[in-house]
Amino acid sequence: MAYKDLREFIRLLEKRGLLRRITAEVDPVLEIAEINDRVVKKGGPALLFENPKGSKIPCAVNLFGSYERMKLALEVESLDGVGIRILEFLEPEIPTNLIEKLKALPKLKRLADFLPKYVNSGPCKEVVIKDKPFLDIFPILKTWPEDGGKFITLPMVFTKDPETGIRNCGMYRMHVYDERTTGMHWHMHKDGARHYRKAEKLGKRLEVAVAIGSDPAVMYSSTAPLPEGVDEMLFAGFLKSSSVELVKCETVDLEVPANSEIVLEGYCEPFERRTEGPFGDHTGYYSLRDEFSVFHITCITHRRDAIYPATIVGKPPMEDCYIAKATERIFLPLVQKQLPEIVDINLPIEGVFHNIAIVSIDKRYPGHARRVMYALWGMGQMSFTKMIVVVDKEVDIQNSSEVIWKIGNNVDPKRDVVIVEGPLDVLEHASNIPAYGGKMGIDATKKWKSEGFMRDWPNEIVMSEEIKQLVDKRWKEYGF
Ligand SMILES: Cc1cc2nc3c(=O)[nH]c(=O)nc-3n(C[C@H](O)[C@H](O)[C@H](O)COP(=O)(O)O)c2cc1C
Numbered sequence: 001m002a003y004k005d006l007r008e009f010i011r012l013l014e015k016r017g018l019l020r021r022i023t024a025e026v027d028p029v030l031e032i033a034e035i036n037d038r039v040v041k042k043g044g045p046a047l048l049f050e051n052p053k054g055s056k057i058p059c060a061v062n063l064f065g066s067y068e069r070m071k072l073a074l075e076v077e078s079l080d081g082v083g084i085r086i087l088e089f090l091e092p093e094i095p096t097n098l099i100e101k102l103k104a105l106p107k108l109k110r111l112a113d114f115l116p117k118y119v120n121s122g123p124c125k126e127v128v129i130k131d132k133p134f135l136d137i138f139p140i141l142k143t144w145p146e147d148g149g150k151f152i153t154l155p156m157v158f159t160k161d162p163e164t165g166i167r168n169c170g171m172y173r174m175h176v177y178d179e180r181t182t183g184m185h186w187h188m189h190k191d192g193a194r195h196y197r198k199a200e201k202l203g204k205r206l207e208v209a210v211a212i213g214s215d216p217a218v219m220y221s222s223t224a225p226l227p228e229g230v231d232e233m234l235f236a237g238f239l240k241s242s243s244v245e246l247v248k249c250e251t252v253d254l255e256v257p258a259n260s261e262i263v264l265e266g267y268c269e270p271f272e273r274r275t276e277g278p279f280g281d282h283t284g285y286y287s288l289r290d291e292f293s294v295f296h297i298t299c300i301t302h303r304r305d306a307i308y309p310a311t312i313v314g315k316p317p318m319e320d321c322y323i324a325k326a327t328e329r330i331f332l333p334l335v336q337k338q339l340p341e342i343v344d345i346n347l348p349i350e351g352v353f354h355n356i357a358i359v360s361i362d363k364r365y366p367g368h369a370r371r372v373m374y375a376l377w378g379m380g381q382m383s384f385t386k387m388i389v390v391v392d393k394e395v396d397i398q399n400s401s402e403v404i405w406k407i408g409n410n411v412d413p414k415r416d417v418v419i420v421e422g423p424l425d426v427l428e429h430a431s432n433i434p435a436y437g438g439k440m441g442i443d444a445t446k447k448w449k450s451e452g453f454m455r456d457w458p459n460e461i462v463m464s465e466e467i468k469q470l471v472d473k474r475w476k477e478y479g480f
């Protein structure tokens with residue numbers, strides 16, 4: 001059964017001993033972040049700060065910060081299974097006869113069941129503030145000493161394409177400038193920024209609604225790398241096998257999840273920019289100050305006893321790593337659909353997801369590893385990857401020790417390193433200019449004669465089965 005809302009998920013975590021309540025008064029400025037850091041790094045529980053200093057609203061952090069909680073959030077036994085379910089849906093077998101047609105029907109009906117539903121009201125409307133929609137009622141965190149201020153870190157930002165009206169929901173952090181103005185940190189590559197650029201072209205303001213805290217499927221979906229134009233709310237409905245209920249905003253022509261804890265309504269004016277950051281980011285570095293759009297708040301609605309959820313990013317591993325690892329697993333089958341030679345992908349946590357990708361392939365022809373690199377550099381948000389390492393299918397790429405051993409042994413740097421240029425993640429700080437620079441591919445597969453390798457490739461050392469069995473049998477005799 002899908003979670004009704006965020007608090008139902010919180011209750012479940014508590015019942016399972018995966019959430020700790022903290023009643024002591026704790027400062028949202030840095031203190032919560034330091035407590036969270038110690039807890040995450042030890043694989044500890046989610047935390048509910050019941051008495052954040054200066055606010056009557058409790059603050060929940062680290063809700064998704066383990067594989068176990070991530071699986072509970074999406075109500076699955078295995079994250080890989082989610083990807084396989086998506087594939088089954090995308091590929092409804094074309095019914096060829098009546099019986100097949102009948103078999104396909106429930107599948108199609110189920111898809112309709114996942115479409116968002118529009119409802120007249122919901123818990124997020126319990127309190128509506130139009131006269132003084134001030135952010136200072138919430139326990140918004142400052143997470144690192146050099147941060148430019150407080151940041152809303154789990155916002156689900158809703159916009160509509162000004163031309164087509166197609167909805168988007170993306171998670172983009174928000175720098176709080178004053179009680180009714182924030183930054184809007186949508187990177188240039190993201191759908192929200194695209195909507196804003198279109199609005200600018202039309203000389204119009206872009207209406208924006210920000211939901212904070214909803215059921216976990218909705219929260220996860222706002223981070224998922226879906227193709228442009230695919231409705232995150234339909235995806236969330238699919239994930240939880242029931243429709244997301246959306247309710248109209250008070251002051252803007254947008255809809256938000258009715259079960260949201262908090263909703264901020266407002267707009268971004270065309271061509272208005274303000275300095276955003278610095279912000280201690282998930283790369284483990286501060287992202288530098290930069291110019292971003294400005295969000296003006298016209299109305300705040302919230303549940304009477306709202307809970308304010310936040311995440312704290314920083315040096316990995318942090319909570320976002322588990323969200324990103326879920327994405328790695330969930331989207332692998334879709335990547336494999338396009339590139340069936342891919343056996344597995346590992347985006348190592350230390351590679352902060354856009355820096356390093358390790359890929360194992362079933363190599364079938366000369367240059368195959370290069371083809372996979374180029375394909376990934378052209379695929380959705382994978383295209384921001386700075387370094388790609390390709391190994392043969394038998395390598396366990398989830399074991400970085402094995403991967404390093406392969407790179408060291410199998411690579412002739414002059415021959416096997418591919419250097420190209422292309423778009424990079426906006427958080428990339430080593431490139432000369434923002435969001436564009438060098439990329440490296442390392443082909444660590446076994447080299448073939450057809451690739452110009454004319455020597456003999458040595459065999460890997462493995463003991464024969466016969467001797468292994470003999471030693472197994474005689475093990476005790478040796479006196480161990
Ligand atoms: C905790 C968290 C914070 C994020 N912050 C940002 C951000 O500030 N800016 C941004 O462009 N993407 C951010 N992302 C990544 C986007 O949410 C992600 O790329 C998403 O797919 C964007 O959706 P879109 O393609 O609909 O724009 C964040 C992700 C997570 C999990």
Ligand SMILES: [Mn+2]
Binds near residue numbers: 227
């Ligand atoms: Mn999108």
